[in-house]
Amino acid sequence: MGPLSETTPQASADAALPLLRIDTVGKQFGGFTAVDGVSLDIKAGEFFALLGPSGCGKTTLLRMLAGFETPDTGRILLHGEDVARMPPHQRPVNMMFQSYALFPHLNVRDNIAFGLRRAGMPRAEINARVAELLALVRLEGLEKRRPEQLSGGQRQRVALARAVARRPQLLLLDEPLAALDKKLRDSTQRELLALQRKLGLTFIVVTHDQDEAMTLADRIGVMNAGRLAQVATPRQLYEEPRSRWVAEFVGDVNIIEGRIETREAGRLRVTTQGAGALTALAPRHLGDAADVCVAIRPEKIRVSQRAPAQDFAAGTINRLEGTIANVSYLGSVSSYTIALDGGATLRASLANAARVSADAYAVGQRVTAWFAPEDCIVLDR
Amino acid sequence: MSARRFAAMSRFNVASLALGLAFLYLPIVILVIYSFNGSQLVTVWGGWSLRWYTAFFNDEAMLTAAGTSLRVAAVSATLAAVLGTLAALALVRGERFKGRTLFSGMLYAPLVMPEVITGLSLLLLFVALGAERGFWTVTIAHTTLTMCFVAVIVQSRLGSIDRSLEEAAMDLGCGPVKAFVAVTLPLIAPAIAAGWMLAFTLSLDDLVIASFTTGPGSATLPIRIYSEVRLGVKPEINAICALIIGAVTLAIVTASLATKLSSRRGGNAAPM
Numbered sequence: 180m181g182p183l184s185e186t187t188p189q190a191s192a193d194a195a196l197p198l199l200r201i202d203t204v205g206k207q208f209g210g211f212t213a214v215d216g217v218s219l220d221i222k223a224g225e226f227f228a229l230l231g232p233s234g235c236g237k238t239t240l241l242r243m244l245a246g247f248e249t250p251d252t253g254r255i256l257l258h259g260e261d262v263a264r265m266p267p268h269q270r271p272v273n274m275m276f277q278s279y280a281l282f283p284h285l286n287v288r289d290n291i292a293f294g295l296r297r298a299g300m301p302r303a304e305i306n307a308r309v310a311e312l313l314a315l316v317r318l319e320g321l322e323k324r325r326p327e328q329l330s331g332g333q334r335q336r337v338a339l340a341r342a343v344a345r346r347p348q349l350l351l352l353d354e355p356l357a358a359l360d361k362k363l364r365d366s367t368q369r370e371l372l373a374l375q376r377k378l379g380l381t382f383i384v385v386t387h388d389q390d391e392a393m394t395l396a397d398r399i400g401v402m403n404a405g406r407l408a409q410v411a412t413p414r415q416l417y418e419e420p421r422s423r424w425v426a427e428f429v430g431d432v433n434i435i436e437g438r439i440e441t442r443e444a445g446r447l448r449v450t451t452q453g454a455g456a457l458t459a460l461a462p463r464h465l466g467d468a469a470d471v472c473v474a475i476r477p478e479k480i481r482v483s484q485r486a487p488a489q490d491f492a493a494g495t496i497n498r499l500e501g502t503i504a505n506v507s508y509l510g511s512v513s514s515y516t517i518a519l520d521g522g523a524t525l526r527a528s529l530a531n532a533a534r535v536s537a538d539a540y541a542v543g544q545r546v547t548a549w550f551a552p553e554d555c556i557v558l559d560r
Numbered sequence: 561m562s563a564r565r566f567a568a569m570s571r572f573n574v575a576s577l578a579l580g581l582a583f584l585y586l587p588i589v590i591l592v593i594y595s596f597n598g599s600q601l602v603t604v605w606g607g608w609s610l611r612w613y614t615a616f617f618n619d620e621a622m623l624t625a626a627g628t629s630l631r632v633a634a635v636s637a638t639l640a641a642v643l644g645t646l647a648a649l650a651l652v653r654g655e656r657f658k659g660r661t662l663f664s665g666m667l668y669a670p671l672v673m674p675e676v677i678t679g680l681s682l683l684l685l686f687v688a689l690g691a692e693r694g695f696w697t698v699t700i701a702h703t704t705l706t707m708c709f710v711a712v713i714v715q716s717r718l719g720s721i722d723r724s725l726e727e728a729a730m731d732l733g734c735g736p737v738k739a740f741v742a743v744t745l746p747l748i749a750p751a752i753a754a755g756w757m758l759a760f761t762l763s764l765d766d767l768v769i770a771s772f773t774t775g776p777g778s779a780t781l782p783i784r785i786y787s788e789v790r791l792g793v794k795p796e797i798n799a800i801c802a803l804i805i806g807a808v809t810l811a812i813v814t815a816s817l818a819t820k821l822s823s824r825r826g827g828n829a830a831p832m
Contacts, residue, residue, distance in 0.1 A: 247727055267730040268739075280728035284746045293742075294732030345732070 196259045198223040198381055199244070199349060204253035204263070205405075206239055213239040215405035216253070221349075221383065226375055228396035229385045232428070236405040237385045241351050244383065245274045257348065268297075273347035277354040279338035281326035287313075287337050288322035294345045312340040315374065332363050339371070343378060352384040356391060368394050389429055393417075401425055417476070421464065423558045426474040433480070433525050436472045436560060447557055449473055453523025457497050459555035470560050479554035480527035482515060482546050498549045501525065503540045515540060517548050588805060595798035602793050612799035622800065625784035629764055632695065632780060636702035637759035641752050643703065644710025644759075651711070652718040670708045678705060679772030686773060693775030701773040702763040709762065710755030713819070717751035718744075750818040757815035761808050 199221040206214040214236040221227050229237040242248045244255060246267030255263040262270055273294070281290050291312055295305045313319050316336035326334055335355070342350055355371065356364045372395060375382050386392050392399050393413040400410045408428075409421045420426035423434065437451035447459045449471060457473055465471070504524070505516035510531070517525045525548055540546060595613070599606025616622055650657070651664050670678060682701045691697055721744065729739035767782040774783060781804070785797055 245727075245731060247730075266735070267727070268733045268735055272731075274728075274731045276724045276728055278722055278724050280722060280724040282725060282728070282743055284743075293729070297733030297738075341728075341732070 196256070197221055198225075198258065199383075200254075200256040200259075201240075201244075202254040202256060204240070204243060204250045204255060206236075206243060206248060206250050212405050214243070214250075217402075217405075217407050218253075219400060219407060219410065221381060223348075223381055224379055226372070226382045226395055226397045227384070228392035228399045229383065229402060230389055230392040230399050230429075231387065231402035233387055235402040237402045238353060240402070241274070241353055241383065241385045244349070245272055245351050246270050271347055272349045272351060273342045273345055274351040274353065275338050275342040275355055277357060279326075279334050279358075281334055281337055281341070283326055285325075286322065287318060287324050287326075287329070290326070290337055291341045291344055293341065298345060308344060312344055315377075316340045316370075331359055332367065335359060335367065339374070343374070343380065346378070347380065349381050349383065352382060354386055355384060357386075357388070364391070371395060401428060403428070418556075420474070420556060420558070423472055423474070423560065426556060426558060431477050431526065431528075433475045433477065434472050435475075435523055436470075439469045439471055439557075446552060449555075449557065451521070451523070453521045454499055454519055454525075455521050457555060458495075458552045459557045460552050462557050465557060466559050468559060471557050472560050474556040474558055475525075475550055475554060477514065477526045477528040478512075478530075480525060480548050480550045482517070482527050482529060482540065482548050484540075484544075484546060496549050496551055497555070498547060499525070500545070500547055503542050503544045503546055506540065506542060513539070515546075517546060519548070591798055592802045592805065594795070595802040597795055597798070600795070602795050602798070612795045613803075615796045616799050616803075619796065622781070622784060622796070625779050625781045626800075628695065628778050629781035632699050632702060632770075633760045633763035636699045636706060636763045637756045639699070639703040640707035640710050640759040641756040644707040644755055645714050645748070645752055647707065647711040648714035648718055651715055667708050667711055670705055671712070675705075675766070675768040679769040682769065683772040693773060694778040697773045697775065698770050698778065698780065701769050702759075702766060705766070705769060706759035706762050709758050710752070713755040713758070714748055714751045717748050721747055750821050754815040754818040757811045757818070761811045761815075764804065764808065 197220040201217055201219040203216045203218050204214060205216050217240060229240060231237045239248060243250050246265060250263050254261045257271070282293065285293065288309055291309050292305050295308060313322060316339055318333060318336055318340070321329065321333065326337065329337065356367055359367060368391065384395060396413065398410060398412055399416050401408045401416065403424055409416060409425045416425065416429050420429060426432050427434065435451045435454050437449040437457065439447055440450050441448040442461060445461050447461050449457045449459055451457060451473065459473055499519050501517040501519040503515055504518040507514040512528045512530050514526060514528045517527060519525060527548060594602065596608050596610065597606055598609030598611060647667060651660065654660065682704070686693055686697050725743050726739045729743045730736065734742055765782065767786055770780045771783050774780065785800060788794065788797060
């Protein structure tokens with residue numbers, strides 16, 4: 180009955196604890212370490228995304244939360260209770276599968292009602308709940324259809340309705356939108372967000388699609404090789420990546436390697452091989468190593484034919500000369516590859532703000548690229 | 561030009577198809593026609609009649625043999641369906657157990673083993689065990705023969721079922737056993753039914769293994785027919801054979817329909 184109750188006594192008794200605490204959880208398959216000592220807290224009502232390349236362990240972590248895999252080490256605390264070794268059918272957690280896993284021998288109604296029947300809910304209540312869910316995912320009138328008679332988007336919505344039917348404290352979604360085409364994905368993302376807010380559920384979604392993670396999640400955990408590389412809001416993840424790997428994995432970035440020459444007044448002077456000396460804002464977290472790399476997002480780089488009228492000598496701006504090597508027109512933005520005179524290559528993306536742009540550059544044109552020290556992210560190499 | 565050549569090709573195809581079918585089915589058709597022969601002699605046509613069917617239904621010994629055959633077939637097919645399904649589950653779902661390849665290979669052995677060898681080895685086993693030969697020895701022998709057919713059919717069906725279906729059932733509150741019963745079993749049921757039909761037919765047809773393992777008083781229909789034919793073919797045999805052909809045809813058609821239904825239900829099949 181646990182999963183269906185609206186409030187849990189433990190939740191109020193232990194308000195300090197997060198809904199879910201993953202405590203140094205590890206999992207090995209044979210000799211391969213799939214998940215390596217991951218610790219993470221998830222707050223009630225949060226929309227959390229686990230983002231990472233395939234094989235990074237994000238799905239294994241999700242399956243351990245659902246109970247399909249048992250962690251080798253660590254604890255999974257749900258409302259303070261360790262559920263790491265609890266079988267899936269006893270957990271107040273539900274999962275939406277990547278393949279949707281709709282029961283082919285049952286129609287839409289019976290698929291959605293499956294978990295409710297198992298929980299022993301009275302028939303009248305089941306009917307009311309199913310009707311409510313059908314309305315929620317806009318599938319009224321299709322309750323008699325078999326899964327094979329539905330479109331991909333409809334199947335996705337049945338899977339979602341079935342997964343939230345028991346009002347789980349935690350809903351796990353494994354690549355929920357991967358099987359949909361691009362147009363449908365965008366509208367479904369909005370629906371998913373609206374549904375999560377409306378039901379007030381806690382969602383953990385696993386995805387390899389960073390746009391999806393950015394759009395949906397309050398916080399994102401980026402995983403690499405079984406470890407959490409960084410847990411942050413989408414903005415922090417993009418603007419303040421903690422490592423070179425995260426900077427390169429999330430979004431597009433220019434990486435220039437160099438050495439720290441001087442540190443003074445919160446500013447670093449970094450000499451680089453291919454882009455001369457750069458001035459960067461000193462980050463809060465940086466090791467003692469002098470060998471660093473400077474990461475600059477392409478849209479932070481301005482390009483002009485003539486240098487801006489500012490005081491460069493004072494180191495308030497980084498200015499680099501080069502030649503346009505390649506232009507990609509992408510509609511809303513244009514991406515320019517600039518071969519710097521120093522030898523490095525920079526990619527800059529400029530918004531096409533006007534139909535006829537004065538700022539369109541051609542291959543071979545001499546330009547000045549400039550960016551502020553605040554836009555340089557200094558990271559350990 | 562090419563259209564004409566295509567037409568000629570297709571005429572050739574039609575002819576070869578007709579010849580092939582005639583080769584396969586002409587003897588059977590003749591047998592069925594002669595089962596309605598009114599004459600005492602098998603080879604002389606004496607007009608249409610149902611007298612040999614009546615003769616069969618009054619032949620106590622033949623009816624007993626037919627009853628034995630049906631009981632053996634039903635019991636062995638049921639045992640084979642259960643054991644074959646369990647074997648298929650172990651092979652498809654038990655990914656982690658060692659010697660799986662060996663087991664899977666061994667399962668296929670009875671499919672290719674000459675029946676004489678299977679029959680003889682079973683006879684030796686029953687003699688060694690001191691088992692009294694009769695209904696149960698034939699039934700067990702037929703179960704060993706037919707369970708691998710069931711296992712192969714169920715195995716291919718199980719292999720095409722998404723494993724996350726059972727996980728979804730567990731996620732929605734089913735224990736492992738209940739998840740199997742509520743989700744996997746309904747999906748493989750048509751394959752199990754098809755396997756049962758096939759096992760039933762194989763058991764009904766079998767002469768060799770049955771004659772090795774049967775005992776006094778439990779002759780199956782094929783054994784009975786064979787011993788009758790040695791003394792000369794009576795037209796009554798034609799009638800019995802026609803009935804068996806009818807039963808087998810029905811079973812095969814049902815089994816293939818069940819298999820078709822089973823694959824149509826699976827996964828992301830196109831809407832009907």
